[in-house]
Amino acid sequence: MHIHWYPGHMAKAQRMIRGQLDLIDVVIELVDARIPLSSANPVIAELIETKPRVVALNKSDLAEPARTAEWLNYFRNRGLTAVTLDAASGKGTKELTGRVEQEANEKIAKLVAKGIKARAVRAMILGIPNVGKSSLINRLLGTATAKTGDRPGVTRGQQWIKVGKNLELLDTPGVLWPKMDDQEVAFKLAVTGAIKDDIFDMEKVILKLLGVLRESYSDRLVERYKLTQQLPEDTVELLAAIGAKRGCLRSGGVIDYEKAGRIVLTDFRTGKLGQFTLDRPEQMVTSEANPVPTNDNMSLV
Structure with missing residues (x-):
C-alpha cells in the first residue's frame, strides 16, 4: 500500500532546508511522543547529515510516562540529546532551549577563537506535519506570531524568530516522506x-x-x-x-x-x-x- 501525500510545498521545503543548513548550528527534530518511531522522518536524518541534533518528544502529556522514559534512554544511548516536551502547556521548553544552546557551544567557541564575535545560536526546527512546531514557537515567544492549526500542512514558508538573547529559530514546513510502505x-x-x-x-x-x-x-x-x-x-x-x-x-x-x-x-x-x-x-x-x-x-x- 502506498499513501501518496507529497504535495509540492514539501518538495520545496526539502530544497529550502538544504539551502539553509550552512547557517544552522543545531537541528531540533520534533517527534510525537506517542509514536517516536513512526513520526521520525528518515528523510530528516539524511537532510541534516552531521549537524548536531536535539530530539524533542512532543505531546508527552498524551504518552505513557514509562514508555517515554524508555524512548529517552533509547535516543541517549545512541549519542543523541533527547528531551520531553509539551508545547501546548510549555512544559519542557526551558530544558529544550538549554540543550540546544549546549549543543552549539563548541561551534560558538570556535568562532570566538577565530576572533568572531559571539552570536546567538541558530537552530532549525524540523518534523512531520502536525507534530507541534508552530505551537512550540508560539510557546517560546509567548505570543501567536507563528501560525498554528489543528490540521497537517498549516505552515508553508520559512521564518526566522528570535527567542531571547541566545537563540534564533528557523521554522520550516512539515516534511513527510513521499510514500509509506509500512x-x-x-x-x-x-x-x-x-x-x-x-x-x-x-x-x-x-x-x-x-x-x-x-x-x-x-x-x-x-x-x-x-x-x-x-x-x-x-x-x-x-x-x-x-x-x-x-x-x-x-x-x-x-x-x-x-x-x-x-x-x-x-x-x-x-x-x-x-x-x-x-x-x-x-x-x-x-x-x-x-x-x-x-x-x-x-x-x-
Missing part, C-alpha cells in the same frame, strides 16, 4: 492526526484502533463508554456498542457508525481515553535492520 506506520500517523483525515479510509483506521484498544486497553473502553466488562470481539460490534451508549442513532434506532467512530478517534487524540504510546524502542531496532517492513493485509486508502 501499514503500521501509516495507521499510527493517521490515528494521531499527522495525515489528513480525508486521504485515508477512516472506517478501517477506527476499527483497527478499536482492535488495539480492546487488546491492550480494554479497561479504558469500559470506563469511558460505560460498557460491560466482556467486550465484543468483533470491532464493528464494539463500535456499535459505543455508539448505542453515546446516543449515536439515526432514524429507526440505526447506529450512526461514522459519528461513533469520530467520537472514539477524538477521544483518543485528545487524551480522554488516557495516555498511549503505540511505538516501542525494540521496534526501532527492527526498523534499523529493515527500514521499510511491509504489510499488505490492510489498505488505508
Whole structure:
C-alpha cells in the first residue's frame, strides 16, 4: 500500500532546508511522543547529515510516562540529546532551549577563537506535519506570531524568530516522506492526526484502533463508554456498542457508525481515553535492520 501525500510545498521545503543548513548550528527534530518511531522522518536524518541534533518528544502529556522514559534512554544511548516536551502547556521548553544552546557551544567557541564575535545560536526546527512546531514557537515567544492549526500542512514558508538573547529559530514546513510502505506506520500517523483525515479510509483506521484498544486497553473502553466488562470481539460490534451508549442513532434506532467512530478517534487524540504510546524502542531496532517492513493485509486508502 502506498499513501501518496507529497504535495509540492514539501518538495520545496526539502530544497529550502538544504539551502539553509550552512547557517544552522543545531537541528531540533520534533517527534510525537506517542509514536517516536513512526513520526521520525528518515528523510530528516539524511537532510541534516552531521549537524548536531536535539530530539524533542512532543505531546508527552498524551504518552505513557514509562514508555517515554524508555524512548529517552533509547535516543541517549545512541549519542543523541533527547528531551520531553509539551508545547501546548510549555512544559519542557526551558530544558529544550538549554540543550540546544549546549549543543552549539563548541561551534560558538570556535568562532570566538577565530576572533568572531559571539552570536546567538541558530537552530532549525524540523518534523512531520502536525507534530507541534508552530505551537512550540508560539510557546517560546509567548505570543501567536507563528501560525498554528489543528490540521497537517498549516505552515508553508520559512521564518526566522528570535527567542531571547541566545537563540534564533528557523521554522520550516512539515516534511513527510513521499510514500509509506509500512501499514503500521501509516495507521499510527493517521490515528494521531499527522495525515489528513480525508486521504485515508477512516472506517478501517477506527476499527483497527478499536482492535488495539480492546487488546491492550480494554479497561479504558469500559470506563469511558460505560460498557460491560466482556467486550465484543468483533470491532464493528464494539463500535456499535459505543455508539448505542453515546446516543449515536439515526432514524429507526440505526447506529450512526461514522459519528461513533469520530467520537472514539477524538477521544483518543485528545487524551480522554488516557495516555498511549503505540511505538516501542525494540521496534526501532527492527526498523534499523529493515527500514521499510511491509504489510499488505490492510489498505488505508
